[in-house]
Amino acid sequence: MIxxxxxxxxxxxxxxxxxxxxxxxxxxxxxxxxxxxxNPKKExxxxxxLSGDDTAYKQAIEWMKGxxxxxxxxxxQIIWRDDRCTHCGACTVICPTEALYFERPxxxxxxxxxxxxxxxxxxxxxxxxxxxxxxxxxxFG
Amino acid sequence: xxxxxxIADINAKIKAGKAVVFTAEEVIELVADKGxxxxxxxVDVVTTGTFGPMCSSGVFLNVGHPQPRIKLNEVYLNxxxxxxxxxxxxxxxxxxxxxxxDPANRSYPGEFIYGGGHVIEDLVSGKEVxxxxxxxxxxxxxxxxxxxxxxxxxxxxxxxxxxxxxYQNYNVAVNxxxxxxxxxxxxxxxxxxxxxxxxxxxxxxxxxxxxxxxIGLGTRIFLGGGIGYVAWxxxxxxxxxxxxxxxxxxxxxxxxxxxxxxxxxKPEWLRGLSFLGYGATLQVGVGIPxxxxxxxxxxxxxxxxxxxxxxxxxxxxxYPQRLSGNLGxxxxxxxxxxxxxxxxxxxxxxxxxxxxKAKEIALTLKDWIEQGEFILTEPSLxxxxxxxxxxxxxxxxxxxxxxxxx
Numbered sequence: 001m002i003x004x005x006x007x008x009x010x011x012x013x014x015x016x017x018x019x020x021x022x023x024x025x026x027x028x029x030x031x032x033x034x035x036x037x038x039n040p041k042k043e044x045x046x047x048x049x050l051s052g053d054d055t056a057y058k059q060a061i062e063w064m065k066g067x068x069x070x071x072x073x074x075x076x077q078i079i080w081r082d083d084r085c086t087h088c089g090a091c092t093v094i095c096p097t098e099a100l101y102f103e104r105p106x107x108x109x110x111x112x113x114x115x116x117x118x119x120x121x122x123x124x125x126x127x128x129x130x131x132x133x134x135x136x137x138x139x140f141g
Numbered sequence: 142x143x144x145x146x147x148i149a150d151i152n153a154k155i156k157a158g159k160a161v162v163f164t165a166e167e168v169i170e171l172v173a174d175k176g177x178x179x180x181x182x183x184v185d186v187v188t189t190g191t192f193g194p195m196c197s198s199g200v201f202l203n204v205g206h207p208q209p210r211i212k213l214n215e216v217y218l219n220x221x222x223x224x225x226x227x228x229x230x231x232x233x234x235x236x237x238x239x240x241x242x243d244p245a246n247r248s249y250p251g252e253f254i255y256g257g258g259h260v261i262e263d264l265v266s267g268k269e270v271x272x273x274x275x276x277x278x279x280x281x282x283x284x285x286x287x288x289x290x291x292x293x294x295x296x297x298x299x300x301x302x303x304x305x306x307x308y309q310n311y312n313v314a315v316n317x318x319x320x321x322x323x324x325x326x327x328x329x330x331x332x333x334x335x336x337x338x339x340x341x342x343x344x345x346x347x348x349x350x351x352x353x354x355x356i357g358l359g360t361r362i363f364l365g366g367g368i369g370y371v372a373w374x375x376x377x378x379x380x381x382x383x384x385x386x387x388x389x390x391x392x393x394x395x396x397x398x399x400x401x402x403x404x405x406x407k408p409e410w411l412r413g414l415s416f417l418g419y420g421a422t423l424q425v426g427v428g429i430p431x432x433x434x435x436x437x438x439x440x441x442x443x444x445x446x447x448x449x450x451x452x453x454x455x456x457x458x459x460y461p462q463r464l465s466g467n468l469g470x471x472x473x474x475x476x477x478x479x480x481x482x483x484x485x486x487x488x489x490x491x492x493x494x495x496x497x498k499a500k501e502i503a504l505t506l507k508d509w510i511e512q513g514e515f516i517l518t519e520p521s522l523x524x525x526x527x528x529x530x531x532x533x534x535x536x537x538x539x540x541x542x543x544x545x546x547x
Binding site: 086087088089090091092093094102104105106107108124125127128129 | 192193194250252254327328330334335337412414415416417422424477478479489490491492493494495496497498
Protein backbone atom coordinates (compact mmCIF):
# COMPACT_ATOMS: atom_id res chain seq x y z
CA MET A 1 0.00 0.00 0.00
CA ILE A 2 1.41 3.36 -1.01
CA UNK A 3 0.23 6.90 -0.36
CA UNK A 4 1.99 9.69 -2.22
CA UNK A 5 1.30 13.33 -3.09
CA UNK A 6 2.33 14.17 -6.63
CA UNK A 7 2.24 17.05 -9.08
CA UNK A 8 1.28 16.46 -12.71
CA UNK A 9 1.95 18.84 -15.54
CA UNK A 10 -0.12 18.50 -18.67
CA UNK A 11 1.09 19.84 -22.01
CA UNK A 12 -1.72 21.67 -23.87
CA UNK A 13 -2.51 18.76 -26.24
CA UNK A 14 -3.47 16.33 -23.46
CA UNK A 15 -5.04 18.72 -20.99
CA UNK A 16 -8.49 17.50 -22.06
CA UNK A 17 -7.76 13.78 -21.67
CA UNK A 18 -9.62 11.94 -18.85
CA UNK A 19 -6.45 10.96 -17.00
CA UNK A 20 -8.04 10.64 -13.56
CA UNK A 21 -10.67 8.25 -14.95
CA UNK A 22 -7.88 5.92 -16.09
CA UNK A 23 -6.06 6.10 -12.76
CA UNK A 24 -9.18 4.91 -10.98
CA UNK A 25 -10.59 2.50 -13.56
CA UNK A 26 -7.41 0.91 -14.91
CA UNK A 27 -5.09 1.06 -11.89
CA UNK A 28 -7.60 0.92 -9.03
CA UNK A 29 -5.99 3.93 -7.31
CA UNK A 30 -7.66 6.27 -4.85
CA UNK A 31 -7.36 9.87 -6.03
CA UNK A 32 -7.65 12.95 -3.85
CA UNK A 33 -7.30 16.13 -5.90
CA UNK A 34 -5.77 18.96 -3.85
CA UNK A 35 -5.42 21.62 -6.48
CA UNK A 36 -5.92 22.00 -10.22
CA UNK A 37 -5.07 24.91 -12.52
CA UNK A 38 -4.89 25.61 -16.23
CA ASN A 39 -2.78 28.57 -17.34
CA PRO A 40 -3.46 30.88 -20.31
CA LYS A 41 -1.16 28.73 -22.44
CA LYS A 42 -3.54 25.82 -21.76
CA GLU A 43 -0.92 23.93 -19.74
CA UNK A 44 -2.41 22.09 -16.79
CA UNK A 45 -1.15 21.49 -13.27
CA UNK A 46 -2.77 18.96 -11.00
CA UNK A 47 -1.75 18.34 -7.41
CA UNK A 48 -3.17 15.21 -5.85
CA UNK A 49 -2.66 12.37 -3.45
CA LEU A 50 -2.63 8.85 -4.87
CA SER A 51 -2.99 5.72 -2.79
CA GLY A 52 -3.28 2.06 -3.66
CA ASP A 53 -1.28 -1.06 -4.45
CA ASP A 54 2.48 -0.45 -4.85
CA THR A 55 2.78 -2.19 -8.19
CA ALA A 56 -0.33 -0.53 -9.60
CA TYR A 57 0.97 2.85 -8.44
CA LYS A 58 4.30 2.32 -10.24
CA GLN A 59 2.50 1.16 -13.38
CA ALA A 60 0.22 4.20 -13.26
CA ILE A 61 3.18 6.57 -12.97
CA GLU A 62 4.85 4.89 -15.96
CA TRP A 63 1.60 5.04 -17.91
CA MET A 64 1.22 8.77 -17.22
CA LYS A 65 4.80 9.47 -18.28
CA GLY A 66 4.11 7.49 -21.46
CA UNK A 67 1.11 9.75 -22.10
CA UNK A 68 3.43 12.78 -22.08
CA UNK A 69 2.66 13.99 -18.57
CA UNK A 70 5.39 15.29 -16.33
CA UNK A 71 5.21 13.66 -12.90
CA UNK A 72 6.94 15.06 -9.82
CA UNK A 73 6.81 14.40 -6.13
CA UNK A 74 5.10 17.22 -4.29
CA UNK A 75 7.98 17.69 -1.86
CA UNK A 76 10.01 19.42 -4.54
CA GLN A 77 7.45 22.16 -5.22
CA ILE A 78 7.81 24.61 -2.32
CA ILE A 79 11.25 25.42 -1.04
CA TRP A 80 11.86 26.63 2.50
CA ARG A 81 15.11 28.58 2.64
CA ASP A 82 16.47 28.08 6.12
CA ASP A 83 19.07 30.80 5.49
CA ARG A 84 16.31 33.38 4.89
CA CYS A 85 13.90 32.18 7.61
CA THR A 86 14.06 34.27 10.79
CA HIS A 87 11.75 31.87 12.67
CA CYS A 88 9.24 34.62 13.42
CA GLY A 89 6.27 32.34 12.76
CA ALA A 90 4.10 34.70 10.67
CA CYS A 91 3.54 31.83 8.18
CA THR A 92 2.30 29.35 10.79
CA VAL A 93 -1.22 30.81 11.05
CA ILE A 94 -1.52 31.30 7.29
CA CYS A 95 -0.54 27.76 6.26
CA PRO A 96 -3.87 25.86 6.04
CA THR A 97 -2.43 22.38 6.62
CA GLU A 98 0.08 23.10 9.40
CA ALA A 99 2.90 22.10 7.08
CA LEU A 100 4.61 25.20 8.48
CA TYR A 101 4.51 25.06 12.27
CA PHE A 102 6.27 26.13 15.44
CA GLU A 103 8.29 23.53 17.28
CA ARG A 104 7.68 24.40 20.93
CA PRO A 105 9.10 25.38 23.36
CA UNK A 106 12.08 26.44 21.23
CA UNK A 107 9.83 28.44 18.88
CA UNK A 108 11.65 27.17 15.78
CA UNK A 109 9.70 27.20 12.51
CA UNK A 110 9.62 23.80 10.80
CA UNK A 111 8.38 22.76 7.36
CA UNK A 112 6.75 19.35 6.99
CA UNK A 113 6.91 18.95 3.22
CA UNK A 114 4.58 15.95 3.21
CA UNK A 115 1.73 18.10 4.56
CA UNK A 116 2.19 20.88 1.99
CA UNK A 117 -0.55 21.22 -0.63
CA UNK A 118 1.27 23.87 -2.68
CA UNK A 119 -1.41 26.50 -2.02
CA UNK A 120 1.46 29.02 -2.06
CA UNK A 121 -0.12 31.29 0.58
CA UNK A 122 3.16 31.25 2.51
CA UNK A 123 5.09 32.84 -0.33
CA UNK A 124 3.65 36.28 0.32
CA UNK A 125 2.86 35.81 4.01
CA UNK A 126 6.55 35.44 4.83
CA UNK A 127 8.00 38.93 5.46
CA UNK A 128 11.55 37.67 4.89
CA UNK A 129 10.48 35.89 1.67
CA UNK A 130 12.04 32.63 2.84
CA UNK A 131 9.48 30.52 0.94
CA UNK A 132 10.07 29.97 -2.74
CA UNK A 133 8.41 28.06 -5.52
CA UNK A 134 9.73 26.58 -8.75
CA UNK A 135 9.93 29.09 -11.57
CA UNK A 136 7.44 27.01 -13.62
CA UNK A 137 4.84 27.44 -10.89
CA UNK A 138 4.78 31.19 -11.40
CA UNK A 139 2.45 30.65 -14.37
CA PHE A 140 -0.15 29.08 -12.10
CA GLY A 141 -1.39 31.75 -9.77
CA UNK B 142 23.98 39.73 52.61
CA UNK B 143 22.73 42.72 50.68
CA UNK B 144 24.10 43.08 47.16
CA UNK B 145 25.28 46.41 45.89
CA UNK B 146 27.72 46.47 43.00
CA UNK B 147 28.69 49.19 40.58
CA ILE B 148 29.18 49.01 36.84
CA ALA B 149 32.92 49.55 37.52
CA ASP B 150 32.90 46.43 39.78
CA ILE B 151 31.22 44.43 37.01
CA ASN B 152 33.65 45.69 34.37
CA ALA B 153 36.61 44.67 36.53
CA LYS B 154 35.18 41.13 36.65
CA ILE B 155 34.52 41.15 32.88
CA LYS B 156 38.13 42.17 32.19
CA ALA B 157 39.35 39.42 34.53
CA GLY B 158 37.21 36.93 32.65
CA LYS B 159 35.26 36.21 35.83
CA ALA B 160 31.88 37.85 35.19
CA VAL B 161 28.88 35.59 35.75
CA VAL B 162 26.41 36.15 32.94
CA PHE B 163 22.93 34.64 32.47
CA THR B 164 20.41 35.28 29.73
CA ALA B 165 17.03 36.67 30.77
CA GLU B 166 15.59 33.22 30.04
CA GLU B 167 18.22 31.25 32.00
CA VAL B 168 18.00 33.49 35.05
CA ILE B 169 14.30 32.76 35.61
CA GLU B 170 15.01 29.29 36.98
CA LEU B 171 17.92 30.50 39.09
CA VAL B 172 15.77 33.13 40.82
CA ALA B 173 12.92 30.63 41.24
CA ASP B 174 15.35 28.22 42.96
CA LYS B 175 17.41 30.55 45.10
CA GLY B 176 15.40 33.76 45.37
CA UNK B 177 16.34 37.19 44.01
CA UNK B 178 18.74 38.06 46.86
CA UNK B 179 20.92 34.96 46.46
CA UNK B 180 20.73 35.15 42.66
CA UNK B 181 21.85 38.79 42.76
CA UNK B 182 24.91 37.74 44.79
CA UNK B 183 25.83 35.24 42.10
CA VAL B 184 24.99 37.02 38.82
CA ASP B 185 26.75 40.12 37.47
CA VAL B 186 24.94 40.64 34.17
CA VAL B 187 21.70 39.46 32.55
CA THR B 188 21.53 39.63 28.75
CA THR B 189 18.35 40.29 26.80
CA GLY B 190 17.46 40.13 23.12
CA THR B 191 14.82 40.90 20.54
CA PHE B 192 14.62 40.47 16.75
CA GLY B 193 11.50 42.04 15.31
CA PRO B 194 10.35 44.33 12.52
CA MET B 195 11.20 47.90 13.56
CA CYS B 196 9.95 50.44 11.01
CA SER B 197 11.50 53.45 12.69
CA SER B 198 14.99 52.52 11.54
CA GLY B 199 17.37 53.88 8.96
CA VAL B 200 20.91 54.82 8.13
CA PHE B 201 22.83 58.08 7.71
CA LEU B 202 25.30 57.85 4.85
CA ASN B 203 28.07 60.10 3.68
CA VAL B 204 28.82 58.93 0.15
CA GLY B 205 31.79 61.25 -0.46
CA HIS B 206 32.20 63.95 -3.11
CA PRO B 207 32.54 63.15 -6.79
CA GLN B 208 34.65 65.24 -9.12
CA PRO B 209 33.26 67.79 -9.82
CA ARG B 210 31.26 68.13 -6.61
CA ILE B 211 27.49 67.80 -6.28
CA LYS B 212 24.87 68.96 -3.78
CA LEU B 213 22.62 65.90 -3.77
CA ASN B 214 18.98 66.83 -4.06
CA GLU B 215 16.99 63.84 -5.30
CA VAL B 216 18.73 60.57 -4.50
CA TYR B 217 17.85 56.93 -5.19
CA LEU B 218 19.66 53.87 -3.86
CA ASN B 219 18.69 50.83 -5.93
CA UNK B 220 15.66 52.93 -6.89
CA UNK B 221 14.65 53.63 -3.28
CA UNK B 222 14.49 57.36 -2.45
CA UNK B 223 16.77 58.67 0.32
CA UNK B 224 16.44 62.00 2.11
CA UNK B 225 19.04 64.54 1.03
CA UNK B 226 17.84 67.67 2.84
CA UNK B 227 21.06 67.89 4.84
CA UNK B 228 24.65 68.62 3.77
CA UNK B 229 25.81 68.05 0.19
CA UNK B 230 26.61 64.33 0.22
CA UNK B 231 24.91 63.30 3.46
CA UNK B 232 21.78 61.15 3.19
CA UNK B 233 19.27 59.40 5.37
CA UNK B 234 17.74 56.21 4.06
CA UNK B 235 14.65 55.06 5.92
CA UNK B 236 13.64 51.41 6.31
CA UNK B 237 10.12 51.84 4.90
CA UNK B 238 11.00 53.94 1.82
CA UNK B 239 9.85 52.34 -1.44
CA UNK B 240 10.74 53.03 -5.08
CA UNK B 241 8.48 55.46 -6.93
CA UNK B 242 7.96 52.69 -9.47
CA ASP B 243 6.58 50.29 -6.84
CA PRO B 244 2.85 49.80 -7.51
CA ALA B 245 2.33 49.87 -3.71
CA ASN B 246 -1.31 49.14 -2.92
CA ARG B 247 -2.59 50.13 -6.38
CA SER B 248 -2.39 46.40 -6.92
CA TYR B 249 -3.90 45.40 -3.57
CA PRO B 250 -2.45 43.89 -1.51
CA GLY B 251 0.93 45.20 -2.64
CA GLU B 252 4.00 43.01 -2.32
CA PHE B 253 6.59 45.66 -1.41
CA ILE B 254 9.35 43.33 -2.54
CA TYR B 255 12.16 45.88 -2.17
CA GLY B 256 12.46 48.94 0.06
CA GLY B 257 14.80 50.84 2.34
CA GLY B 258 15.23 47.89 4.70
CA HIS B 259 16.39 45.74 1.79
CA VAL B 260 18.90 48.41 0.69
CA ILE B 261 20.31 48.44 4.23
CA GLU B 262 20.58 44.64 4.18
CA ASP B 263 22.32 44.80 0.78
CA LEU B 264 24.74 47.48 2.01
CA VAL B 265 25.66 45.55 5.13
CA SER B 266 26.05 42.40 2.99
CA GLY B 267 28.78 44.23 1.06
CA LYS B 268 26.77 44.33 -2.17
CA GLU B 269 27.13 47.17 -4.64
CA VAL B 270 24.18 49.52 -4.54
CA UNK B 271 23.23 51.71 -7.49
CA UNK B 272 23.19 55.43 -6.69
CA UNK B 273 21.31 57.82 -8.97
CA UNK B 274 21.08 61.48 -8.01
CA UNK B 275 20.21 64.83 -9.44
CA UNK B 276 20.73 68.40 -8.31
CA UNK B 277 20.09 71.98 -9.35
CA UNK B 278 23.80 72.92 -9.52
CA UNK B 279 25.52 75.73 -7.62
CA UNK B 280 28.77 77.63 -8.00
CA UNK B 281 30.36 75.43 -5.35
CA UNK B 282 28.56 72.20 -6.39
CA UNK B 283 28.29 72.30 -10.20
CA UNK B 284 27.44 68.67 -11.03
CA UNK B 285 23.75 68.20 -11.80
CA UNK B 286 23.45 64.48 -12.31
CA UNK B 287 25.30 61.34 -11.30
CA UNK B 288 24.84 57.60 -11.75
CA UNK B 289 27.25 55.31 -9.95
CA UNK B 290 27.44 52.37 -7.58
CA UNK B 291 28.56 52.39 -3.96
CA UNK B 292 29.68 49.72 -1.54
CA UNK B 293 29.70 50.04 2.24
CA UNK B 294 33.49 49.86 2.52
CA UNK B 295 33.92 52.57 -0.13
CA UNK B 296 31.91 55.32 1.53
CA UNK B 297 32.97 57.55 4.42
CA UNK B 298 30.28 56.84 7.00
CA UNK B 299 27.24 54.65 7.44
CA UNK B 300 25.61 55.19 10.80
CA UNK B 301 22.52 53.24 11.67
CA UNK B 302 20.22 55.60 13.53
CA UNK B 303 16.90 54.14 14.55
CA UNK B 304 14.55 56.68 16.16
CA UNK B 305 12.30 54.02 17.72
CA UNK B 306 13.31 50.44 18.50
CA UNK B 307 12.85 47.82 21.19
CA TYR B 308 9.25 48.65 22.10
CA GLN B 309 8.47 47.81 25.69
CA ASN B 310 5.50 45.51 25.02
CA TYR B 311 3.15 45.72 22.05
CA ASN B 312 -0.39 45.05 20.87
CA VAL B 313 -1.74 41.65 19.90
CA ALA B 314 -3.49 42.25 16.56
CA VAL B 315 -6.77 40.62 15.54
CA ASN B 316 -9.33 41.34 12.82
CA UNK B 317 -12.98 41.42 13.87
CA UNK B 318 -14.07 42.45 10.38
CA UNK B 319 -15.45 40.35 7.57
CA UNK B 320 -12.55 40.43 5.14
CA UNK B 321 -8.83 39.69 5.37
CA UNK B 322 -6.72 42.74 6.19
CA UNK B 323 -3.04 43.35 5.50
CA UNK B 324 -1.22 45.23 8.24
CA UNK B 325 2.19 45.91 9.71
CA UNK B 326 1.16 43.15 12.13
CA UNK B 327 0.93 40.71 9.23
CA UNK B 328 -2.03 39.13 7.46
CA UNK B 329 -5.08 39.13 9.74
CA UNK B 330 -7.87 36.76 8.80
CA UNK B 331 -11.50 37.84 9.29
CA UNK B 332 -13.61 36.88 12.28
CA UNK B 333 -10.51 36.86 14.48
CA UNK B 334 -9.00 34.03 12.41
CA UNK B 335 -5.58 34.64 13.91
CA UNK B 336 -3.85 36.82 16.51
CA UNK B 337 -0.38 38.21 15.79
CA UNK B 338 1.98 39.54 18.44
CA UNK B 339 5.44 41.07 18.32
CA UNK B 340 7.61 40.93 21.42
CA UNK B 341 10.23 38.58 22.80
CA UNK B 342 8.35 38.74 26.12
CA UNK B 343 10.58 37.59 28.97
CA UNK B 344 13.70 38.06 26.80
CA UNK B 345 12.77 41.55 25.61
CA UNK B 346 15.19 44.29 26.81
CA UNK B 347 12.71 46.77 28.30
CA UNK B 348 10.69 44.05 30.08
CA UNK B 349 13.87 43.30 32.05
CA UNK B 350 14.43 46.90 33.11
CA UNK B 351 10.84 48.13 33.18
CA UNK B 352 11.53 51.41 34.97
CA UNK B 353 14.75 52.17 33.03
CA UNK B 354 16.91 52.00 36.13
CA UNK B 355 19.99 50.78 34.25
CA ILE B 356 19.42 51.46 30.53
CA GLY B 357 20.21 55.10 29.74
CA LEU B 358 21.88 57.44 27.30
CA GLY B 359 25.09 55.85 26.06
CA THR B 360 24.36 52.29 27.18
CA ARG B 361 26.45 49.97 25.00
CA ILE B 362 24.37 47.26 23.32
CA PHE B 363 24.26 44.53 20.67
CA LEU B 364 22.85 46.21 17.56
CA GLY B 365 22.48 44.54 14.18
CA GLY B 366 25.14 41.97 15.02
CA GLY B 367 27.69 44.61 16.07
CA ILE B 368 28.10 47.18 18.80
CA GLY B 369 25.62 50.02 19.19
CA TYR B 370 24.51 52.54 21.76
CA VAL B 371 21.33 53.95 23.24
CA ALA B 372 21.13 57.42 21.66
CA TRP B 373 18.04 58.82 23.38
CA UNK B 374 14.64 57.65 24.45
CA UNK B 375 12.73 56.51 21.37
CA UNK B 376 9.98 58.40 19.60
CA UNK B 377 6.48 57.77 21.03
CA UNK B 378 8.19 56.92 24.33
CA UNK B 379 5.28 56.49 26.71
CA UNK B 380 6.56 55.59 30.18
CA UNK B 381 3.24 56.66 31.73
CA UNK B 382 1.39 53.69 30.18
CA UNK B 383 -0.61 51.57 32.60
CA UNK B 384 1.54 49.12 34.58
CA UNK B 385 1.06 46.24 36.97
CA UNK B 386 2.23 46.34 40.60
CA UNK B 387 5.73 45.22 39.55
CA UNK B 388 6.06 48.05 37.05
CA UNK B 389 5.56 45.92 33.92
CA UNK B 390 3.54 47.83 31.28
CA UNK B 391 0.26 46.28 30.13
CA UNK B 392 0.62 47.68 26.61
CA UNK B 393 3.07 49.57 24.37
CA UNK B 394 5.17 51.85 26.65
CA UNK B 395 8.85 52.77 26.60
CA UNK B 396 10.98 52.89 23.44
CA UNK B 397 14.65 53.49 22.63
CA UNK B 398 16.53 55.39 19.93
CA UNK B 399 19.55 53.32 18.94
CA UNK B 400 22.64 54.05 16.91
CA UNK B 401 25.85 52.39 15.78
CA UNK B 402 28.38 52.03 12.98
CA UNK B 403 26.77 50.00 10.19
CA UNK B 404 30.19 48.93 8.90
CA UNK B 405 30.69 46.47 11.77
CA UNK B 406 27.15 45.05 11.68
CA LYS B 407 25.99 41.81 10.04
CA PRO B 408 23.26 41.16 7.44
CA GLU B 409 21.99 38.25 9.53
CA TRP B 410 20.74 40.78 12.10
CA LEU B 411 19.49 43.53 9.76
CA ARG B 412 16.96 41.95 7.43
CA GLY B 413 14.84 43.67 4.82
CA LEU B 414 11.20 42.60 5.16
CA SER B 415 8.12 42.82 2.92
CA PHE B 416 4.75 43.01 4.62
CA LEU B 417 2.00 42.17 2.16
CA GLY B 418 -0.33 45.14 1.72
CA TYR B 419 1.58 47.29 4.22
CA GLY B 420 5.11 47.97 3.06
CA ALA B 421 8.80 47.34 3.43
CA THR B 422 10.65 47.48 6.73
CA LEU B 423 13.72 46.26 8.59
CA GLN B 424 14.06 43.46 11.11
CA VAL B 425 16.57 44.64 13.70
CA GLY B 426 18.50 42.54 16.20
CA VAL B 427 18.90 44.26 19.57
CA GLY B 428 20.44 42.91 22.76
CA ILE B 429 20.90 44.92 25.94
CA PRO B 430 22.94 43.88 28.98
CA UNK B 431 21.37 44.54 32.37
CA UNK B 432 23.95 45.07 35.13
CA UNK B 433 22.75 43.39 38.32
CA UNK B 434 23.44 46.30 40.65
CA UNK B 435 21.17 45.02 43.42
CA UNK B 436 18.40 42.60 44.35
CA UNK B 437 15.69 44.86 42.89
CA UNK B 438 17.24 44.79 39.39
CA UNK B 439 17.63 41.00 39.72
CA UNK B 440 13.96 40.58 40.52
CA UNK B 441 12.96 42.55 37.38
CA UNK B 442 15.13 40.26 35.25
CA UNK B 443 13.36 37.19 36.62
CA UNK B 444 10.12 38.19 34.92
CA UNK B 445 8.38 35.30 33.13
CA UNK B 446 6.10 35.15 30.10
CA UNK B 447 3.30 34.05 32.45
CA UNK B 448 3.48 37.39 34.23
CA UNK B 449 3.65 39.65 31.17
CA UNK B 450 0.44 40.69 29.45
CA UNK B 451 -0.40 42.43 26.17
CA UNK B 452 -3.66 44.00 24.97
CA UNK B 453 -5.66 42.37 22.16
CA UNK B 454 -6.54 45.11 19.67
CA UNK B 455 -8.91 45.01 16.69
CA UNK B 456 -7.00 46.18 13.61
CA UNK B 457 -10.12 46.29 11.42
CA UNK B 458 -11.67 49.17 13.37
CA UNK B 459 -10.21 50.19 16.75
CA TYR B 460 -6.60 50.61 15.63
CA PRO B 461 -7.03 52.42 12.28
CA GLN B 462 -9.78 54.66 13.67
CA ARG B 463 -7.74 55.30 16.81
CA LEU B 464 -10.53 54.23 19.13
CA SER B 465 -9.58 53.52 22.73
CA GLY B 466 -10.12 50.23 24.52
CA ASN B 467 -9.11 46.67 23.79
CA LEU B 468 -10.55 43.16 23.76
CA GLY B 469 -8.77 42.09 26.93
CA UNK B 470 -5.29 41.17 28.09
CA UNK B 471 -3.46 37.91 27.36
CA UNK B 472 -0.13 36.68 28.70
CA UNK B 473 2.93 35.98 26.59
CA UNK B 474 2.85 32.41 27.89
CA UNK B 475 -0.64 32.02 26.34
CA UNK B 476 0.49 33.74 23.13
CA UNK B 477 3.47 31.40 22.82
CA UNK B 478 1.33 28.32 23.51
CA UNK B 479 -0.23 28.68 20.05
CA UNK B 480 -3.68 29.94 20.88
CA UNK B 481 -5.48 32.52 23.01
CA UNK B 482 -9.09 32.92 24.01
CA UNK B 483 -10.85 36.18 23.11
CA UNK B 484 -14.58 36.77 23.59
CA UNK B 485 -14.95 33.02 24.14
CA UNK B 486 -13.29 32.16 20.84
CA UNK B 487 -10.06 30.15 20.57
CA UNK B 488 -7.71 31.97 18.21
CA UNK B 489 -4.42 30.63 16.79
CA UNK B 490 -1.45 32.92 17.45
CA UNK B 491 1.67 33.79 15.50
CA UNK B 492 4.60 36.04 16.14
CA UNK B 493 6.35 38.63 14.00
CA UNK B 494 9.30 38.93 16.35
CA UNK B 495 11.52 35.85 16.45
CA UNK B 496 11.89 34.34 19.92
CA UNK B 497 14.48 31.81 18.69
CA LYS B 498 16.64 34.60 17.26
CA ALA B 499 16.11 36.79 20.35
CA LYS B 500 17.54 33.93 22.39
CA GLU B 501 20.49 33.67 20.01
CA ILE B 502 21.17 37.40 20.50
CA ALA B 503 21.04 37.10 24.30
CA LEU B 504 23.43 34.12 24.12
CA THR B 505 25.79 35.97 21.76
CA LEU B 506 25.93 39.00 24.04
CA LYS B 507 26.50 36.68 26.99
CA ASP B 508 29.41 35.11 25.14
CA TRP B 509 30.94 38.51 24.28
CA ILE B 510 30.81 39.55 27.94
CA GLU B 511 32.17 36.23 29.21
CA GLN B 512 35.06 36.49 26.73
CA GLY B 513 35.86 39.98 28.01
CA GLU B 514 35.12 41.50 24.59
CA PHE B 515 32.18 43.62 25.68
CA ILE B 516 32.52 46.11 28.53
CA LEU B 517 29.45 47.76 30.07
CA THR B 518 28.99 51.52 30.06
CA GLU B 519 27.72 53.89 32.71
CA PRO B 520 24.72 55.81 31.32
CA SER B 521 25.46 59.52 31.01
CA LEU B 522 21.79 60.39 31.46
CA UNK B 523 18.76 58.53 32.82
CA UNK B 524 15.93 58.18 30.29
CA UNK B 525 12.49 59.56 31.24
CA UNK B 526 10.63 56.98 33.31
CA UNK B 527 7.24 56.68 35.03
CA UNK B 528 7.76 59.85 37.07
CA UNK B 529 8.55 61.99 33.99
CA UNK B 530 4.95 62.85 33.23
CA UNK B 531 5.59 62.12 29.53
CA UNK B 532 2.47 60.85 27.77
CA UNK B 533 1.64 59.95 24.18
CA UNK B 534 -0.03 62.77 22.25
CA UNK B 535 -2.16 62.51 19.12
CA UNK B 536 -1.57 64.76 16.10
CA UNK B 537 -3.14 68.20 16.68
CA UNK B 538 -6.07 68.73 14.29
CA UNK B 539 -6.91 72.35 13.59
CA UNK B 540 -7.75 74.56 10.66
CA UNK B 541 -4.35 75.80 9.40
CA UNK B 542 -6.03 79.00 8.20
CA UNK B 543 -7.07 79.73 11.79
CA UNK B 544 -3.58 79.47 13.29
CA UNK B 545 -3.13 81.47 16.46
CA UNK B 546 0.10 83.07 15.19
CA UNK B 547 -1.40 84.45 12.00
